[in-house]
Amino acid sequence: MSPEIATAARRTRKGTPNHPIGFRRELAKLACEPGVSVARLALEHGLNTNLLFKWRRA
Template sequence: MNKRVSKPQDIRRRHAEEFKQSLVQRTLEPGASVAAIAQQAGVNANLLFNWRRLHLQAQPPNTCDNDPPVLLPVTVVAAEDPGAACVPTPSGPPPRTAPAGTIEIDINGARVRLRGTVDEASLSTVLRALASVP
């Protein structure tokens, strides 16, 4: 006699949105363990990771934590001798000293003059950009 085996019904649990959100908020706290929170709540860690991913994707990007970019005043000065623009600056002592609080750089036929306080990161960014100009 053959017994008829019934197919299991869809036994997925449905969780309230408030329950999901409270767990997700707990996972966003510094030092929180998603796996531990899921185990305490009796849900699969992968499910909680999915809820967390969906929550983070729905949030607008948070740009308040990053410092805004610093824009520096730049003046482009035409070369005095147009033919000399392609000639590299000879090595040796600089022709003149820039006043305090100003940095002048002659590179690739262009002169960059930076006034005021210049942080290292901004200067590095400017120099990398100028070095990449053909």
């Protein structure tokens, strides 16, 4: 696992995590690889699957 993925998210006042851009890009890149389950990848990192799909589309 790369250091960017291990980075903890800062939280906003409302309690919503604000993930660093490097973390988002790394997970989106991993989600685009063939044979990778986006749902499983999201679950492994404690994210909502829809959020990871959104990052991947972006």
